[in-house]
Amino acid sequence: MKRFFAWSAFLLGSLIFILPLIGMTEFSLSMRRGEYSFDAYASVLSDPQFRQTFTYSVVMALVTIVFGILLVVPTAYWVRLRMPHLRPIVEFITLMPLVIPAIVIVFGYIRLYNTSSWLPLTGTSTGTNILLMFGYTALALPYMYRAVDTGLRSIDIATLTEAAQSLGAGWVTIFGRVILPNVFVAVLSGAFLTFAIVIGEFTLAALLNRPAFGPYLQLVGANKAYEPSALAVISFVITWLCMGLIQIVVRLAPKPPAQSH
Amino acid sequence: MAEPFLKIDHVRKTFGTTTVVQDFNLDVGSGEFISFLGPSGCGKTTVLRMVAGFEEPTSGSIVVGGKDVTRLRPNQRNIGMVFQAYALFPNLTVAQNIAFGLKVAGEPRADIEKRVAEMLDLIKLQQFGDRYPYQLSGGQQQRVALARALAPKPKLLLLDEPLSALDAKVRVSLRDEIRAIQKELGITTVFVTHDQEEALSISDRIVVMYGGKAEQVGTPFEIYNRPATKFVANFVGTLNVLEGTVTDAASGRVKVGSGEVLLKDKLNGSKAGDTVSLALRPEAISLGRQPGRETTLGGEISEVSFLGSVIRVRVGLGQEAVSLDTFNSPASPPPAVGDKAEISFSPDDVLVLH
Ligand SMILES: Nc1ncnc2c1ncn2[C@@H]1O[C@H](COP(=O)(O)OP(=O)(O)OP(=O)(O)O)[C@@H](O)[C@H]1O
Ligand SMILES: [Mg+2]
Numbered sequence: 001m002k003r004f005f006a007w008s009a010f011l012l013g014s015l016i017f018i019l020p021l022i023g024m025t026e027f028s029l030s031m032r033r034g035e036y037s038f039d040a041y042a043s044v045l046s047d048p049q050f051r052q053t054f055t056y057s058v059v060m061a062l063v064t065i066v067f068g069i070l071l072v073v074p075t076a077y078w079v080r081l082r083m084p085h086l087r088p089i090v091e092f093i094t095l096m097p098l099v100i101p102a103i104v105i106v107f108g109y110i111r112l113y114n115t116s117s118w119l120p121l122t123g124t125s126t127g128t129n130i131l132l133m134f135g136y137t138a139l140a141l142p143y144m145y146r147a148v149d150t151g152l153r154s155i156d157i158a159t160l161t162e163a164a165q166s167l168g169a170g171w172v173t174i175f176g177r178v179i180l181p182n183v184f185v186a187v188l189s190g191a192f193l194t195f196a197i198v199i200g201e202f203t204l205a206a207l208l209n210r211p212a213f214g215p216y217l218q219l220v221g222a223n224k225a226y227e228p229s230a231l232a233v234i235s236f237v238i239t240w241l242c243m244g245l246i247q248i249v250v251r252l253a254p255k256p257p258a259q260s261h
Numbered sequence: 262m263a264e265p266f267l268k269i270d271h272v273r274k275t276f277g278t279t280t281v282v283q284d285f286n287l288d289v290g291s292g293e294f295i296s297f298l299g300p301s302g303c304g305k306t307t308v309l310r311m312v313a314g315f316e317e318p319t320s321g322s323i324v325v326g327g328k329d330v331t332r333l334r335p336n337q338r339n340i341g342m343v344f345q346a347y348a349l350f351p352n353l354t355v356a357q358n359i360a361f362g363l364k365v366a367g368e369p370r371a372d373i374e375k376r377v378a379e380m381l382d383l384i385k386l387q388q389f390g391d392r393y394p395y396q397l398s399g400g401q402q403q404r405v406a407l408a409r410a411l412a413p414k415p416k417l418l419l420l421d422e423p424l425s426a427l428d429a430k431v432r433v434s435l436r437d438e439i440r441a442i443q444k445e446l447g448i449t450t451v452f453v454t455h456d457q458e459e460a461l462s463i464s465d466r467i468v469v470m471y472g473g474k475a476e477q478v479g480t481p482f483e484i485y486n487r488p489a490t491k492f493v494a495n496f497v498g499t500l501n502v503l504e505g506t507v508t509d510a511a512s513g514r515v516k517v518g519s520g521e522v523l524l525k526d527k528l529n530g531s532k533a534g535d536t537v538s539l540a541l542r543p544e545a546i547s548l549g550r551q552p553g554r555e556t557t558l559g560g561e562i563s564e565v566s567f568l569g570s571v572i573r574v575r576v577g578l579g580q581e582a583v584s585l586d587t588f589n590s591p592a593s594p595p596p597a598v599g600d601k602a603e604i605s606f607s608p609d610d611v612l613v614l615h
Contacts, residue, residue: 159348162315163406165335166342167362167413177361181352 021236028229040230049216057213060129061198064136065191068144071137073187076148077179081157094145097138102203105135110207128208135204140194147193151186188249192242200235266291266449267312267417272321274307281307282473285321292447294440296460299470300496305453309419312451314338326416341410343420347402349394355405356381356390362413380408383442400431407439411446418443418450424459436463457497461485469493491538491614500540501583502614507535515539518579520558525608538614545610546585548574548596554605562600576602
């Protein structure tokens with residue numbers, strides 16, 4: 001009986017998620033009347049705007065990931081090592097982006113950094129890109145911080161740090177050769193989540209008027225019939241590739257299971 | 262002692278308002294193996310961490326090889342450290358772990374490889390260079406940790422309860438191995454433990470610590486046979502304590518139960534009627550009269566435990582009781598509970614506890 005309910009719940013869930021997917025995929029393949037074809041995909045992929053916006057978002061995602069790692073890993077490490085009493089506060093701060101809507105963040109940015117402010121970042125496209133990257137970092141912060149913090153918990157960072165120090169290592173060596181490699185898997189899963197977030201993000205990019213993939217998705221969705229479905233399928237595949245990569249990296253990483261002491 | 266290699270001079274450490282180490286002084290000679298022995302929370306780790314540089318003394322100074330290192334950062338001290346939890350880098354192989362300190366020091370690659378091979382030889386793990394720490398037993402991991410600490414040729418080796426996480430058999434074999442390696446390299450070593458047998462068996466000298474202070478510093482023989490304080494006497498080894506009443510301080514006579522004990526020395530600072538505590542090791546007491554053990558007391562056997570090669574017997578002496586060990590002899594049956602018995606010991610072996 002229990003089994004029956006478990007299975008029906010599972011089935012119902014699958015239907016809710018899978019049926020729309022199937023429907024959407026089916027629709028994206030039906031551009032040509034009466035037969036299935038990849039015409040919609042061809043149309044999407046041959047659109048130069050698709051390539052431009054997608055490349056832009058991928059580059060932004062990579063930059064955001066690098067910046068996020070450099071910001072989050074040392075912070076989480078230092079808080080755990082030297083200021084464990086501040087952990088709840090830091091954790092709370094990293095959760096803020098989940099409660100503050102992106103639109104609030106972006107209006108704040110525009111107010112603070114507009115062309116007549118003391119730091120007119122929005123005046124140049126590089127400046128705006130930097131601003132956008134900060135915004136993306138904030139959006140990804142809850143996921144990045146949690147992933148890294150969990151990774152740090154699985155190793156005894158205090159003793160490893162002291163062991164490295166007694167062997168003559170300074171902070172840069174400790175960070176690069178001891179801490180980072182041991183939280184590598186956690187950092188990667190944070191990185192892939194960041195990637196997925198940045199690729200699909202709309203609000204920040206649209207309001208800062210940057211040529212990103214999210215606004216392009218919206219534009220195509222408003223003006224075409226079959227292409228939006230094809231784009232959605234492509235985004236979906238990219239997201240799942242990210243998830244799959246996390247799994248593969250976790251399996252293949254040479255890092256042994258955490259020591260249990 | 263000639264010029265001490267490690268000098269801990271009037272070191273104090275407070276955390277907030279609690280004083281954890283108070284006025285700690287110690288001179289360690291070059292090549293010496295010193296153990297810090299004491300109960301949990303007495304400050305052993307804290308003193309060791311100040312020598313390593315992980316804690317800064319509140320006052321006092323630490324000198325290593327003629328150089329004041331009190332304010333130096335740990336990575337500038339060239340002091341090797343071995344931790345209870347091994348603390349091997351999980352992402353590096355055994356060989357890479359051992360090479361870590363050499364790489365940090367920027368040694369040429371060929372030298373590093375040679376030194377790593379040497380160290381693997383030293384800890385007898387030649388075949389294990391490519392393994393990861395999680396593929397080794399606890400004892401093997403700790404040997405790697407030792408090799409890693411020794412590889413950069415540190416001036417000083419510090420070990421904080423390195424054997425506590427291991428099971429009994431490995432503990433004994435590894436402690437002998439640590440001692441053998443230490444002697445071979447002649448490296449000055451400080452070893453922290455709360456296991457008295459460990460400390461007694463491998464140290465040149467032992468520092469018995471209690472409440473953030475060094476209670477006594479001495480060779481294992483001195484610590485065991487001539488404990489300076491009541492704490493040391495009780496903490497190290499098994500001890501029989503007899504409460505007695507001074508009958509004649511000048512000649513050192515003390516009444517114990519119905520008998521009388523004549524001490525080797527007179528009791529300075531006591532007068533007739535005072536109570537004193539007399540302590541005796543179990544092996545210093547014989548059942549029956551023995552040549553060379555002139556003092557005798559009469560009593561009754563209250564407990565007999567057969568331990569194999571030795572038999573531990575408890576003898577009641579009125580209010581008091583003592584434990585003593587006799588060797589098992591297949592020819593004669595062990596004493597029985599309730600038998601009248603006489604114990605004997607030498608006045609030389611009686612410790613007067615103040
Ligand atoms: N960072 C710290 N802050 C506050 N108190 C501390 C700190 N480190 C140690 N103490 C206190 O100092 C005292 C001595 O600690 P220490 O670790 O030196 O003891 P120990 O002799 O090594 O004990 P054990 O055998 O249990 O390892 C303890 O009471 C401990 O609570
Ligand atoms: Mg300790």
